[in-house]
Amino acid sequence: MSARLPSGGLIDRTRTLRFTFDGRSHEGFAGDTLAAALLADGVRLVGRSFKYHRPRGVLTAGPEEPNALVELRAGARREPNTRATMAELYDGLEARSQNRWPSLRFDLLSVNGLFSPLLGAGFYYKTFMWPAKFWEKVYEPAIRRAAGLGSLSTEPDPDHYEKATAFCDLLVVGSGPAGLMAALVAARSGARVILAEQDFLFGGRCLSERIAIGDGSAHRWAQSVVAELASMPDVRLLPRTTVVATYDHGAYTAVERVNDHVAVPPAFEPRQRLWRIVAKRTVLAAGALERPLVFGDNDLPGVMLASAVSTYINRYAVKPGRRAVVFADNDHAWSTVADLRAAGAEIVALVDPRPDARNRAVGVARDAPLLTGVVRRALGGRGLQGVEVEGADGRVQRIDCDLLAVSGGWTPTLHLTSHLGARPRWDAARSMFLPDRLPPGMLVAGAASGGLHTAAALATGFRAAEDSLRSLGITPRGDTPPVAGEEADAWTPLWRAPSSRGKHFIDFQNDVTTADLELAHREGFGASEHAKRYTTLGMATDQGKTSALNGLATLASLTGKTIGEVGTTTYRPPYTPVAIGALAGHHRGPDFRPTRLTPSHEWAREQGAVFIESGAWLRAQYFPQAGETDWLPPVIREVQAVRSAVGLCDVSTLGKIELKGPDALEFIERLYANGWQTLAVGRARYGVMLREDGRVMDDGTVARLGEQHWFMTTTTANAVAVYQHMQHCHQVLWPELDVQFTSVTEQWAQFAVAGPHSRGLLQRVLAPGEDISNEAFPYMGARAVTLADGLRGRLFRLSFSGELAYEIAVPSRHGDAVIRRLAAAGQDLGVVPYGLEALGVMRIEKGHVAGNELTGRTSAQQLGLGRMLSTKKDYIGARLARLPALDDPADTQLVGLKPIDCKTRLVSGAHFLPIGSPTTFEHEQGYVTSVAYSPSLGHWIALGLLKNGRQRHGERLRAVDLLRGQETEVVICDPVFIDPQGDRLRG
Amino acid sequence: MRIHCPHCGPRGHDEFVHHGDAALRRPPADAPDAAFHDYVYLRDNPAGPYRELWFHAAGCHSWLVVERDTRTHEIRSVTFARGDA
Numbered sequence A: 001m002s003a004r005l006p007s008g009g010l011i012d013r014t015r016t017l018r019f020t021f022d023g024r025s026h027e028g029f030a031g032d033t034l035a036a037a038l039l040a041d042g043v044r045l046v047g048r049s050f051k052y053h054r055p056r057g058v059l060t061a062g063p064e065e066p067n068a069l070v071e072l073r074a075g076a077r078r079e080p081n082t083r084a085t086m087a088e089l090y091d092g093l094e095a096r097s098q099n100r101w102p103s104l105r106f107d108l109l110s111v112n113g114l115f116s117p118l119l120g121a122g123f124y125y126k127t128f129m130w131p132a133k134f135w136e137k138v139y140e141p142a143i144r145r146a147a148g149l150g151s152l153s154t155e156p157d158p159d160h161y162e163k164a165t166a167f168c169d170l171l172v173v174g175s176g177p178a179g180l181m182a183a184l185v186a187a188r189s190g191a192r193v194i195l196a197e198q199d200f201l202f203g204g205r206c207l208s209e210r211i212a213i214g215d216g217s218a219h220r221w222a223q224s225v226v227a228e229l230a231s232m233p234d235v236r237l238l239p240r241t242t243v244v245a246t247y248d249h250g251a252y253t254a255v256e257r258v259n260d261h262v263a264v265p266p267a268f269e270p271r272q273r274l275w276r277i278v279a280k281r282t283v284l285a286a287g288a289l290e291r292p293l294v295f296g297d298n299d300l301p302g303v304m305l306a307s308a309v310s311t312y313i314n315r316y317a318v319k320p321g322r323r324a325v326v327f328a329d330n331d332h333a334w335s336t337v338a339d340l341r342a343a344g345a346e347i348v349a350l351v352d353p354r355p356d357a358r359n360r361a362v363g364v365a366r367d368a369p370l371l372t373g374v375v376r377r378a379l380g381g382r383g384l385q386g387v388e389v390e391g392a393d394g395r396v397q398r399i400d401c402d403l404l405a406v407s408g409g410w411t412p413t414l415h416l417t418s419h420l421g422a423r424p425r426w427d428a429a430r431s432m433f434l435p436d437r438l439p440p441g442m443l444v445a446g447a448a449s450g451g452l453h454t455a456a457a458l459a460t461g462f463r464a465a466e467d468s469l470r471s472l473g474i475t476p477r478g479d480t481p482p483v484a485g486e487e488a489d490a491w492t493p494l495w496r497a498p499s500s501r502g503k504h505f506i507d508f509q510n511d512v513t514t515a516d517l518e519l520a521h522r523e524g525f526g527a528s529e530h531a532k533r534y535t536t537l538g539m540a541t542d543q544g545k546t547s548a549l550n551g552l553a554t555l556a557s558l559t560g561k562t563i564g565e566v567g568t569t570t571y572r573p574p575y576t577p578v579a580i581g582a583l584a585g586h587h588r589g590p591d592f593r594p595t596r597l598t599p600s601h602e603w604a605r606e607q608g609a610v611f612i613e614s615g616a617w618l619r620a621q622y623f624p625q626a627g628e629t630d631w632l633p634p635v636i637r638e639v640q641a642v643r644s645a646v647g648l649c650d651v652s653t654l655g656k657i658e659l660k661g662p663d664a665l666e667f668i669e670r671l672y673a674n675g676w677q678t679l680a681v682g683r684a685r686y687g688v689m690l691r692e693d694g695r696v697m698d699d700g701t702v703a704r705l706g707e708q709h710w711f712m713t714t715t716t717a718n719a720v721a722v723y724q725h726m727q728h729c730h731q732v733l734w735p736e737l738d739v740q741f742t743s744v745t746e747q748w749a750q751f752a753v754a755g756p757h758s759r760g761l762l763q764r765v766l767a768p769g770e771d772i773s774n775e776a777f778p779y780m781g782a783r784a785v786t787l788a789d790g791l792r793g794r795l796f797r798l799s800f801s802g803e804l805a806y807e808i809a810v811p812s813r814h815g816d817a818v819i820r821r822l823a824a825a826g827q828d829l830g831v832v833p834y835g836l837e838a839l840g841v842m843r844i845e846k847g848h849v850a851g852n853e854l855t856g857r858t859s860a861q862q863l864g865l866g867r868m869l870s871t872k873k874d875y876i877g878a879r880l881a882r883l884p885a886l887d888d889p890a891d892t893q894l895v896g897l898k899p900i901d902c903k904t905r906l907v908s909g910a911h912f913l914p915i916g917s918p919t920t921f922e923h924e925q926g927y928v929t930s931v932a933y934s935p936s937l938g939h940w941i942a943l944g945l946l947k948n949g950r951q952r953h954g955e956r957l958r959a960v961d962l963l964r965g966q967e968t969e970v971v972i973c974d975p976v977f978i979d980p981q982g983d984r985l986r987g
Numbered sequence B: 001m002r003i004h005c006p007h008c009g010p011r012g013h014d015e016f017v018h019h020g021d022a023a024l025r026r027p028p029a030d031a032p033d034a035a036f037h038d039y040v041y042l043r044d045n046p047a048g049p050y051r052e053l054w055f056h057a058a059g060c061h062s063w064l065v066v067e068r069d070t071r072t073h074e075i076r077s078v079t080f081a082r083g084d085a
């Protein structure tokens, strides 16, 4: 049963590899692909088709494979839709066929073929126009079972993926004769070269065709070139690497399958690597893909591209059949006739539609039983058993065979030339699309440029490298390209064999037939982009690599246009499928983005803090003590400690910006909505910043540390945006202002010390001479201080909690030591650490707005900050903030609210509705923005935005949350719940 | 896309933040409301050469004026926005 030839091929027969396919054991050799090893073991049926569940075999030997898609590996590493023609064999490989139920040989759903009239073009659109209920209950489950390819593993991927960037003078894509030639010329000239090859071996067609270059075989020439390139320091060879996308200015994306050819990647190695390659010049030498021919039942296992037949024989020493018919419309396929004969296969017929082929046939082809005519239909059940041939004289005969090698000519691989939007141009003389406008810096060589001869490939590769180098000012070195053997390549495209019974497949992967395109055309979807959507031609993993041209040709004949007029569909990246894991790289789970830690993080961890993400920061949320199993008890305890004793909280995450210069004051005036002229040195003030559209952008405090020295804070969330905005204001709007500023967020550790005992605690850590009495350092004071050990820091008398409070800042590297000193010094004062939750509770008790209210859609007037808007100056947002719409009572305003029933919990996001009104959107009057349990008041409180809210204190409303199914009666009140006069913070 | 920052050299576009039309000029404080409305809300969307602002966020923090052809992404010039008039 083995189809392996006794000798030859680029496989290592000393290394036997065991693998399984659908649970059955097989053996192959190192150097095999899965497809080659399966064919060697006589496996022809490898999958079932997408819609009709027809039996399918290996069609190609490369990335264009539409049929042989398998699930590789098991468990968490299971990977569906892997092309068996690209999967490098390894010992222990597990593969399963897809789309069959219950088994590959006996597939119940192949009866879909009987219902195929229902599954024709546009069936997705037509069948499911019935009531939506039908879709959910009947169609979707049925379709999901019947159609679709492999299934994903639902477990997390255990492997690593990484990203890398590389720069070069010349990127060469593809390592056939053209690519190797280009890389060699460039490397010998001293250029930095990257050579990317999707295969695991370099050489392209040199590996699979018996051609001569120089005075030996093409394969030997390729080996010597690769060896020379590998010895050069400025050459990076990237095998198993597919360049999948072209981007602007010489940027390319490539996927390197670093360890797809082993069961489990070695420790510390990624499975795949996503390259960003930045190339000054690029030579695209991606070759060409052979086209199948369109005839009845052309999808039977045993029908294979002629080039694939040659590849399996020459590279893998596999004879894909014993009795072969070759059906081709070009001379190049004659080499396949020679390969088959050399492999000992019987050539039962060479079928060629061209009347003149007989006169020109040379070599083996002349001796082959040439039959002028076409194959009308392939015959067989689960595999090919014969073909029905119609001669030029009209005579129809059946020929028994087990292999049909087909060739409909070649399609240059142009995808990378079109990713920036250029459309290829139809070359009628050569019957192929060729690049028209190339991406800047790219040249095309070899078969991709339309030159199918090896000699043309060497010449165009050589010239493309020379031209690229010269344009970079590098003198090309090297003599002339080597001589290549002669090849026959005359070609008269046969777009479609005469009609016959059976399905004429154009797109094997999507089960799109000629009849589907005819239907699409009849129904008005004959334009190429329309036909693609209507029939799914050219979709899914192969993106039409084998089907596009035959599809366009069919549309052309239906519409009476030329193929050029029909035009290709748009090429979009990627060229071949890319795993999401490769795109994500290391950026997943906790590594999705960098985590910023506060200066007191280690200390907080020792205190048992529960941490929460706050932007990129990890902040202490609360500090549970023994016995506190829920989040609320520690938060209540922390709030009570701050309000009755003293608490410590790391507030270093606030954006901190230092400004200096004679115009710093003017700059701050223009930046903030409120005035700063009267702010004395040593004082701080709350400020509100608007966007130019008049809405609130951010808030914070600004301290004047010297006549021309200022220090401002932003909210944690807006730190980056505000800094960027300030740079815009300074560099673009007002470059004349003499001010310098920089972000110092990372440079300062800043801790809130809050509560009645905060002053007493601070006095213990400050140098003895530092007077921070209420008289010497009143509310909103700001100044430099010296700590007891001589460390220089800054002290601000700011209060977010509403208590007597300070913020002390020290250089970040001293943050850990200082928080420990504060905690130790305050033991007898009852000092506690408090987290983000307690901070939030206290700010809601005090009615301070934060992120939930600063949504970017709220105005200062809505938030009760309208009186801060200066009328005496120009500032960002000054003009549009004065528009009446921003202060319209019909719009919402900030309010406080409490539940009528003290025990009821409030939820944020609940909407306000009048009592007794229907629960409909027309009656909606605003919503709850922030909620907290107030330990000070003993019940839940909230802030909200309510229409005309400031006039409605005391009114009762419903707070309705339809998502959580909760409704609460609330009473509206002033947003400041605690100490409205601010006596405590001034004490 | 690659942007040649005059301070840092050629860098990938992901280091930059795009900000739109570089031709906009903030109206003087005494300009009519309509001038501010247009400044804030009205934008051209040309097909062709376009001078736009980019911020080198992951680099030198310069605001740059990049002249880019919106049809091809060809970049004709990059200059500092400071002093651009």
Ligand SMILES: [Zn+2]
Pocket: B005, B006, B007, B008, B009, B056, B059, B060, B061, B062
């Ligand atoms: Zn820069």
